[in-house]
Amino acid sequence: MEDYKFLFKVVLIGNSGVGKTCLVRRFTQGVFPKGQGATIGVDFMIKTLEIENSTGQSENVKLQIWDTAGQERFRSITQSYYRSAHALILVYDISCQPTFDALSDWIREIQEYANPKVLKILVGNKTDRDDREIPVRVGEEFAKAHDMYFLETSSKQGENVEKLFYEIAAELIEQARRQKGGLSRTHHSSVTNLGMKSNISNFQSNCCSGSGSNNN
Amino acid sequence: MDLSSLIGFGDAEDLKSSEGIQRLCQRINEREKQVNENLAALLSRKLTLETKVDACLIKHQQLFKTSVSDDSKKLADMIGHTADLAEKVSAKVRRLDTARTRAQEAQQRVDDLINLQLCSQGVMTAIKEENYEIGAGHVKRYLAMDKKILEKTADDVSSMTSVNQAVDTLEKAAKEMREIVKVKLDEAIKKNDLASAERFFKIFPQLGMYDEGISKFTSYLCTKLASKAEKELRQSMDIAKAEKRIQVAFADTFTNLLENVLRVIETNQPILESYYGYGHLLKMVKVLQIECDEETRKLMQDFNKNRLIQRRTNQINDFRKNSANTSTSTIGHLRKASGSIDKLNAKDLDALIAELTIMHSRAELYVRFIRRRVTNDIEKCFANEAMTEDEKKKEHELLETTIKRSQLNILMQDLLSTYLRFESYFMEESVIKAIHLDTYEQGQLCSSMVDDVFFIVRKCIRRSIGTQSIDGICAIINNGGACIEQEFVNALKNILKAGYPSGYIDLAQAYNAFQSSIQQGKIQTSDSEIARTKFLVTLNNADKSIEFIDALYQNISEEIKVAFPNINPLKKEMIESCLSGLKSVGDSMKTVVESGMQQLRNSAIKPRINPWIDQFQSFNHTLTDEELALYEAGETFIQSLIVQLDGLLNSFKKVLSEKNYDILVMMLASDVTARLERVIKKTVFDRNGGLVLDQEVRHLGTFLTGATSWTVRDKMARLTQIAIILNLEKISELFEYYDPKNQEGPFTVWRLTPNEIKSILKLRNDFKIDEIKKLQL
Numbered sequence: 001m002e003d004y005k006f007l008f009k010v011v012l013i014g015n016s017g018v019g020k021t022c023l024v025r026r027f028t029q030g031v032f033p034k035g036q037g038a039t040i041g042v043d044f045m046i047k048t049l050e051i052e053n054s055t056g057q058s059e060n061v062k063l064q065i066w067d068t069a070g071q072e073r074f075r076s077i078t079q080s081y082y083r084s085a086h087a088l089i090l091v092y093d094i095s096c097q098p099t100f101d102a103l104s105d106w107i108r109e110i111q112e113y114a115n116p117k118v119l120k121i122l123v124g125n126k127t128d129r130d131d132r133e134i135p136v137r138v139g140e141e142f143a144k145a146h147d148m149y150f151l152e153t154s155s156k157q158g159e160n161v162e163k164l165f166y167e168i169a170a171e172l173i174e175q176a177r178r179q180k181g182g183l184s185r186t187h188h189s190s191v192t193n194l195g196m197k198s199n200i201s202n203f204q205s206n207c208c209s210g211s212g213s214n215n216n
Numbered sequence: 217m218d219l220s221s222l223i224g225f226g227d228a229e230d231l232k233s234s235e236g237i238q239r240l241c242q243r244i245n246e247r248e249k250q251v252n253e254n255l256a257a258l259l260s261r262k263l264t265l266e267t268k269v270d271a272c273l274i275k276h277q278q279l280f281k282t283s284v285s286d287d288s289k290k291l292a293d294m295i296g297h298t299a300d301l302a303e304k305v306s307a308k309v310r311r312l313d314t315a316r317t318r319a320q321e322a323q324q325r326v327d328d329l330i331n332l333q334l335c336s337q338g339v340m341t342a343i344k345e346e347n348y349e350i351g352a353g354h355v356k357r358y359l360a361m362d363k364k365i366l367e368k369t370a371d372d373v374s375s376m377t378s379v380n381q382a383v384d385t386l387e388k389a390a391k392e393m394r395e396i397v398k399v400k401l402d403e404a405i406k407k408n409d410l411a412s413a414e415r416f417f418k419i420f421p422q423l424g425m426y427d428e429g430i431s432k433f434t435s436y437l438c439t440k441l442a443s444k445a446e447k448e449l450r451q452s453m454d455i456a457k458a459e460k461r462i463q464v465a466f467a468d469t470f471t472n473l474l475e476n477v478l479r480v481i482e483t484n485q486p487i488l489e490s491y492y493g494y495g496h497l498l499k500m501v502k503v504l505q506i507e508c509d510e511e512t513r514k515l516m517q518d519f520n521k522n523r524l525i526q527r528r529t530n531q532i533n534d535f536r537k538n539s540a541n542t543s544t545s546t547i548g549h550l551r552k553a554s555g556s557i558d559k560l561n562a563k564d565l566d567a568l569i570a571e572l573t574i575m576h577s578r579a580e581l582y583v584r585f586i587r588r589r590v591t592n593d594i595e596k597c598f599a600n601e602a603m604t605e606d607e608k609k610k611e612h613e614l615l616e617t618t619i620k621r622s623q624l625n626i627l628m629q630d631l632l633s634t635y636l637r638f639e640s641y642f643m644e645e646s647v648i649k650a651i652h653l654d655t656y657e658q659g660q661l662c663s664s665m666v667d668d669v670f671f672i673v674r675k676c677i678r679r680s681i682g683t684q685s686i687d688g689i690c691a692i693i694n695n696g697g698a699c700i701e702q703e704f705v706n707a708l709k710n711i712l713k714a715g716y717p718s719g720y721i722d723l724a725q726a727y728n729a730f731q732s733s734i735q736q737g738k739i740q741t742s743d744s745e746i747a748r749t750k751f752l753v754t755l756n757n758a759d760k761s762i763e764f765i766d767a768l769y770q771n772i773s774e775e776i777k778v779a780f781p782n783i784n785p786l787k788k789e790m791i792e793s794c795l796s797g798l799k800s801v802g803d804s805m806k807t808v809v810e811s812g813m814q815q816l817r818n819s820a821i822k823p824r825i826n827p828w829i830d831q832f833q834s835f836n837h838t839l840t841d842e843e844l845a846l847y848e849a850g851e852t853f854i855q856s857l858i859v860q861l862d863g864l865l866n867s868f869k870k871v872l873s874e875k876n877y878d879i880l881v882m883m884l885a886s887d888v889t890a891r892l893e894r895v896i897k898k899t900v901f902d903r904n905g906g907l908v909l910d911q912e913v914r915h916l917g918t919f920l921t922g923a924t925s926w927t928v929r930d931k932m933a934r935l936t937q938i939a940i941i942l943n944l945e946k947i948s949e950l951f952e953y954y955d956p957k958n959q960e961g962p963f964t965v966w967r968l969t970p971n972e973i974k975s976i977l978k979l980r981n982d983f984k985i986d987e988i989k990k991l992q993l
């Protein structure tokens with residue numbers, strides 16, 4: 001039996017083709033997969049991370065990553081995973097305006113099915129592409145308006161991918177701590193999301209410098 | 217190099233007759249034997265030489281010390297000589313090898329020539345006599361020959377023309393045969409003559425026309441399937457009516473459809489294997505799948521139309537949208553209220569959902585069958601070395617894409633999606649209804665909704681296992697958890713929110729009132745009595761739910777294990793994760809129980825017991841011996857307290873579940889002991905008073921222990937220790953019980969701090985303050 005102190009469920013959502021599966025593969029297997037095709041239903045992956053806590057000790061965190069299919073016909077499968085998610089990663093493609101336009105539909109889904117206190121992260125993927133259609137600022141504003149963290153990534157080049165999942169793990173540990181450790185080794189459905197505002201700038205400042213260089 | 221000259225005897229003329237060739241072969245064999253013997257002799261000499269070289273090497277070391285140059289020259293000569301010899305030997309061996317391969321080649325060419333003659337003579341006769349199997353056999357043998365070698369042989373032998381003639385005849389025959397079998401197969405197909413079609417299908421591979429044969433014949437099979445399917449689809453409703461299977465009519469038809477396709481594979485795979493070999497099944501499956509897709513598409517069209525899938529889906533979606541917009545809460549009763557729209561009755565969906573599960577599982581099993589068969593076929597082909605590792609991988613990939621791209625697969629996904637929507641709606645609506653129609657029967661601990669809610673959720677999850685789809689099962693498990701948590705837990709919470717009305721209660725009366733109000737639909741007895749019963753029943757409902765959730769988790773885990781014995785580890789973990797999400801709803805339920813019990817404590821226990829315990833103060837705890845005797849003879853404080861507590865507990869014992877009752881007793885124990893401690897601290901004791909208290913505490917402990925199966929010792933610990941202190945003969949006796957260095961003490965850990973001990977000692981009017989102060993604790 002492997003040893004871990006925390007277990008979190010992370011669910012990726014967003015239109016088909018924005019690169020959710022590539023993000024997860026890059027993170028769990030360190031590769032950019034070629035021609036794996038659209039996800040059917042939902043894929044499931046596990047990765048155990050070592051995270052240093054505030055006292056400098058490292059702790060094992062098990063992430064259960066649910067990579068959902070973006071295609072409409074799988075919605076009735078994917079929707080069922082929102083409720084028990086500790087974190088929801090909503091992904092769009094920075095080079096594809098329609099995937100950004102669809103975000104408000106996704107937000108509606110989240111409101112309907114997810115725990116209101118779930119940790120939400122907006123991710124603009126494919127920063128390696130030079131045909132950007134969504135400026136960084138626009139993504140940021142959207143995230144701010146919907147109480148989400150924001151990060152731009154490239155699963156092709158691996159940019160910000162590790163960071164995305166590590167920051168989520170660290171933030172979830174923090175939340176669990178504030179909840180007097182009620183979360184460790186259990187699957188709690190209720191997550192309190194305190195102190196989000198104070199952290200958002202920290203999360204953002206790192207990512208913006210990253211994607212900024214891509215912009216030039 | 218000429219073959220005969222290499223061998224060294226015989227001449228080219230010999231090769232023209234079969235006997236000559238035979239003779240030559242024999243000679244070759246003899247010569248080979250000779251050569252082998254020579255070789256053996258040479259090799260044996262080689263061994264002696266090697267031994268000599270070894271000996272030389274030893275000598276060489278000896279020589280080193282004496283006359284080196286002389287002997288080393290000799291040695292060098294000898295080594296040179298040995299090398300020469302070895303060179304010659306290996307050259308001979310090489311030549312012998314060449315000779316042998318040539319000999320084999322010659323034999324092959326000879327065989328080919330014989331075949332060639334036979335084939336060219338036979339093929340035309342066969343065609344003339346419509347003996348196509350034999351004709352194709354000749355062509356097959358001809359095709360198996362290496363054309364280049366054949367041409368070379370033609371060059372080598374003098375009767376070039378006869379060889380070329382034979383080749384020409386066979387080429388022409390092959391072409392002719394190919395045309396004939398194509399035409400004949402087409403004719404057979406046109407005439408719907410299965411036997412003839414099969415006959416020519418079997419000939420195709422002999423002529424090297426694998427793909428064409430499979431595609432033509434399988435297409436024919438498809439037309440047969442199509443007409444069968446059309447007929448069945450037309451008759452399906454009549455048959456269903458006759459057999460009273462209207463509700464699963466489409467599932468039945470779909471099952472037939474898929475079984476028909478599978479049967480075609482079953483029947484034709486052996487023919488394919490024996491006439492085409494392994495590795496061709498996928499080609500047949502691909503063609504059949506196109507037909508299967510088309511039939512499935514038609515069936516699904518009928519199904520969707522007949523079962524009003526689109527309309528019902530829209531109804532569900534509209535209803536969801538509506539209730540999401542209008543209701544601020546998702547509690548059953550409130551959601552009901554949104555009702556102006558054309559709402560779908562969950563019960564009406566029940567049969568359709570069952571049909572959907574059957575259909576999905578059939579498709580799933582069909583795909584599994586195909587996958588297994590084709591995979592085996594590919595593996596066998598690979599095992600026979602008729603396929604490279606790379607080709608095998610490609611074939612497997614092709615199989616997966618064939619399945620993935622098939623219309624059937626897409627339709628299955630839609631089917632699953634429909635199933636999930638309907639099932640989730642069914643579950644939610646039924647649960648809401650069960651909560652809404654909750655009934656309570658007197659004498660029961662729980663009301664109907666607990667059994668009903670869990671019956672529904674279990675039914676839905678079990679039904680999802682029937683789909684054979686892991687994704688589907690996971691989704692319903694997730695939704696089941698969500699449904700219990702959102703609808704049921706919230707409903708219980710809401711009832712408890714109303715609180716437990718305090719004041720005097722006659723529970724039997726309250727139940728009667730509750731019952732009659734349910735039956736007659738109006739409230740006759742006081743609201744608060746009904747509210748009390750409702751509160752307690754809800755607490756029991758929540759407690760029972762904790763049990764049910766655990767049982768549900770266990771049962772479903774088991775059933776999935778049985779349904780999927782060979783599940784892969786990742787899928788297994790996926791299901792486990794979903795199941796543990798379901799299990800965690802039990803935690804929410806525990807919170808409900810805890811907070812409800814706390815409410816009960818605050819309104820029904822604390823206010824009742826406090827005045828009873830405060831009576832303690834009206835009993836004197838400084839007593840002369842006569843007073844003590846008198847006190848013990850009369851009704852003591854503790855006796856009346858216990859009677860009162862017993863009455864209170866009894867009023868709950870029959871109406872609370874065992875676990876809730878135990879919690880209640882524990883709460884009561886905490887409250888009684890805490891309150892008693894408070895009043896003790898306000899009382900003055902003497903030696904006899906301490907004795908009385910000690911007895912009182914013992915009685916209380918015995919009573920509480922008897923009241924519950926849990927241990928109350930912990931709750932009694934402080935009181936017991938206080939009684940020990942107040943019952944001391946003299947202060948110094950304390951150290952028989954209390955050892956400041958060893959906190960374990962003679963019987964228990966001390967719960968009282970040194971300061972507390974001192975202040976309790978001070979309650980004894982016969983203990984000196986100075987002495988107490990001096991105590992080293």
Ligand SMILES: Nc1nc2c(ncn2[C@@H]2O[C@H](COP(=O)(O)OP(=O)(O)OP(=O)(O)O)[C@@H](O)[C@H]2O)c(=O)[nH]1
Pocket residue numbers: 014015016017018019020021022023033035037038039040068069070071125126127128129153154155156157
């Ligand atoms: N240039 C670039 N292309 C990417 C990146 N990430 C993904 N892609 C490409 O985008 C396409 C879709 O990626 P997927 O990961 O399959 O998309 P998805 O979101 O999982 O899609 P669904 O499973 O259908 O929901 C693939 O062709 C990827 O190669 C990226 O960071 N940069």
Ligand SMILES: [Mg+2]
Pocket residue numbers: 020021022037038039067068069070
């Ligand atoms: Mg994907």
